[in-house]
Amino acid sequence: MRNExxxxxxxxxxxxxxxxxxxxxxxxxxxxxxxxxxKGHSDLCDLVAVELSDDGYTGTNFNRPGxxxxxxxxxxxxxxxxxxxxLSRFSxxxxxxxxxxxxxxxxxxxxxxxxxxxYDSLFDGQEGGLxxxxxxxxxxxxxxxxxxxxKAAKSQMIKNGKLCSGSFPxxxxxxxxxxxxxxxMPYQVDExxxxxxxxxxxxxxxxxxxxxxxxxxxxxxxxxxxxxxxxKGGFGYGLKQNQExxxxxxxxxxxxxxxxxxxxxIIGRYQSAGIGSGKVVEAPETSWFRKEHAIxxxxxxxxxxxxxxxHPNRKRGKYRKEHHLLYRKIKCGCCGRYLYYKPSGSGEQYxxxxxxxxHLNTESECFRGYIKEKDILDMLLCVIxxxxxxxxxxxxxxxxxxxxxxxxxxxxxxxxxxxIEVRQAAKAQSYMEYRAGEITKEEFLERKxxxxxxxxxxxxxxxEVRNTKEEGLEEKQEIVEALSGYQNIEKLDxxxxxxxxxxxxxxxxxKVKVEWKFPLRVSG
Numbered sequence: 001m002r003n004e005x006x007x008x009x010x011x012x013x014x015x016x017x018x019x020x021x022x023x024x025x026x027x028x029x030x031x032x033x034x035x036x037x038x039k040g041h042s043d044l045c046d047l048v049a050v051e052l053s054d055d056g057y058t059g060t061n062f063n064r065p066g067x068x069x070x071x072x073x074x075x076x077x078x079x080x081x082x083x084x085x086x087l088s089r090f091s092x093x094x095x096x097x098x099x100x101x102x103x104x105x106x107x108x109x110x111x112x113x114x115x116x117x118x119y120d121s122l123f124d125g126q127e128g129g130l131x132x133x134x135x136x137x138x139x140x141x142x143x144x145x146x147x148x149x150x151k152a153a154k155s156q157m158i159k160n161g162k163l164c165s166g167s168f169p170x171x172x173x174x175x176x177x178x179x180x181x182x183x184x185m186p187y188q189v190d191e192x193x194x195x196x197x198x199x200x201x202x203x204x205x206x207x208x209x210x211x212x213x214x215x216x217x218x219x220x221x222x223x224x225x226x227x228x229x230x231x232k233g234g235f236g237y238g239l240k241q242n243q244e245x246x247x248x249x250x251x252x253x254x255x256x257x258x259x260x261x262x263x264x265x266i267i268g269r270y271q272s273a274g275i276g277s278g279k280v281v282e283a284p285e286t287s288w289f290r291k292e293h294a295i296x297x298x299x300x301x302x303x304x305x306x307x308x309x310x311h312p313n314r315k316r317g318k319y320r321k322e323h324h325l326l327y328r329k330i331k332c333g334c335c336g337r338y339l340y341y342k343p344s345g346s347g348e349q350y351x352x353x354x355x356x357x358x359h360l361n362t363e364s365e366c367f368r369g370y371i372k373e374k375d376i377l378d379m380l381l382c383v384i385x386x387x388x389x390x391x392x393x394x395x396x397x398x399x400x401x402x403x404x405x406x407x408x409x410x411x412x413x414x415x416x417x418x419x420i421e422v423r424q425a426a427k428a429q430s431y432m433e434y435r436a437g438e439i440t441k442e443e444f445l446e447r448k449x450x451x452x453x454x455x456x457x458x459x460x461x462x463x464e465v466r467n468t469k470e471e472g473l474e475e476k477q478e479i480v481e482a483l484s485g486y487q488n489i490e491k492l493d494x495x496x497x498x499x500x501x502x503x504x505x506x507x508x509x510x511k512v513k514v515e516w517k518f519p520l521r522v523s524g
Contacts, residue, residue, distance in 0.1 A: 006080030008047040009070055010034050013054045013089045027053055030085045037083070037115050047080060059092035079110050086116040169260050170225035171197040171298050186265070187295045194298045196222050200255055201299050204307050210249035210256075211359060217247040218361040224251060246361055256311055262304040263297030266290055324351070325377065325494055326504065332357065333507035334366040342370065349374050353506065367508040376504060376512065381492050383514070384500065388487055412465050420458045427451045 012030040031051070038044045050073075054064040062068070067090075073079050082105070084090045091097040105112045105121060112121045168174045171194040172187040196217070203213045223231060224245040260266055267289040269282060323341075330339045332355040344350035352370040359368075427448055434444035489496065502515040 006078055008049040008081045009079055010049055010051050011070060011082060011084050013059060015058050027055060033085055033115060034083055059088055081111040083113040087114045185295050189296050189298060193228055197255060197261060197298050200252060201303055204256055210252040213252045214247040214249055214360045248356060248360055256307050261299045262301045263295055264290055264292050265294030325497055329501055330504040332366050333505040369509045371506055371509050377492055409465050413462055416458050416462045420455055423451045423455050
């Protein structure tokens with residue numbers, strides 16, 4: 001085998017649909033099959049092996065922790081062989097499967113083995129050129145079929161009022177079916193979290209707004225639903241290990257509008273965005289299953305209805321992703337979060353940005369003022385105009401320096417090539433002296449090795465000069481190219497900002513740092 005010094009990756013995958021006791025697709029059985037195969041092939045036994053697995057992940061995409069580690073090793077050129085139970089364990093997407101098996105793995109020199117499909121890339125053509133695509137298509141169709149059946153089964157469970165998800169609302173904890181009492185309630189109250197829910201409703205009933213309530217909870221350091229779930233060993237609604245979460249108006253509003261707190265069981269609030277998609281979206285309310293008094297109430301029905309009258313659910317218009325010029329471009333320099341946009345009814349010149357963290361948490365070090373959108377746009381326009389003015393001079397400098405650097409490089413290359421020719425001639429002369437008996441074989445080999453080493457060093461140096469003769473000009477050329485077409489701009493638009501600006505960091509009113517998408521010399 002070619003890559004003896006590289007590792008052997010044993011990859012296992014088990015999807016949620018495969019998790020049936022005793023089935024051959026289990027991780028344990030995949031491991032046993034692969035281990036037996038390796039024992040029967042001496043060329044694999046001596047390789048250093050690592051195990052990577054994804055338990056409970058679909059094969060229709062590569063959004064899997066184990067496969068991502070495999071790709072990281074592949075990028076570092078550390079893999080010599082990948083072995084799986086069958087092609088479907090690696091991927092059920094026939095396009096991506098063919099891309100890796102027929103192009104990427106061969107290019108990287110990686111041997112790929114799918115045991116049950118009798119495929120080993122070491123023996124090209126053993127299955128015929130169409131075998132892999134056909135099997136990939138079948139796996140893809142099978143996955144879609146399983147996904148549709150699973151979705152239909154879940155829909156039927158929702159219609160029957162059966163839980164089909166392990167999640168539960170903040171303030172409750174799930175009750176296992178075997179532990180339920182005669183009332184068969186699937187949730188029980190988690191008093192520690194329920195106290196926070198009761199406090200939120202109490203403050204709302206007293207007339208406090210959502211931001212005021214959030215500020216009170218943050219001052220008292222009450223955990224958010226995500227933080228609380230992570231503290232209890234859960235995944236924390238997507239929170240990373242060291243990521244902090246604070247209460248804000250949206251978290252408060254979502255709790256105040258959740259009718260489950262008055263004892264109504266709701267199933268089927270969310271659904272998959274599509275077959276093979278890992279995203280979920282809110283399902284239409286008409287498809288939800290509702291049953292009143294099916295779970296313990298944390299808030300009385302009267303209090304809940306009072307809150308709904310105080311916070312009417314106004315239907316908003318369709319959300320526009322890019323509703324202002326600096327959308328997802330401007331962040332707080334302290335917490336790193338995107339700033340909130342505050343349009344003004346008094347005219348565009350008063351539209352502003354602020355960091356919500358400072359309004360929600362009195363201990364926050366984020367800036368507490370408002371920075372005007374107009375001031376930022378004026379600053380950006382001013383900097384871009386100045387740089388455009390300089391780009392003409394930069395372009396002339398580039399042309400002049402290019403000629404100078406090219407002449408210098410050509411001179412260096414010619415000098416190095418002459419030195420190489422001299423050493424090649426000396427090597428030939430040494431051989432003639434050896435054949436004439438003027439020097440010994442040992443002397444000839446010693447001279448030859450020395451001259452060959454010097455020739456190799458000179459040849460490397462020639463390549464370095466060729467590759468770097470324009471070094472130092474790339475940054476200037478990048479500036480000129482990036483600013484071409486912006487000579488006469490009078491006003492910024494979204495296209496210009498998207499093309500030139502990476503991130504705008506705001507540390508305080510009047511204290512702004514701009515990260516450009518090219519190396520500007522004029523800072524903001």
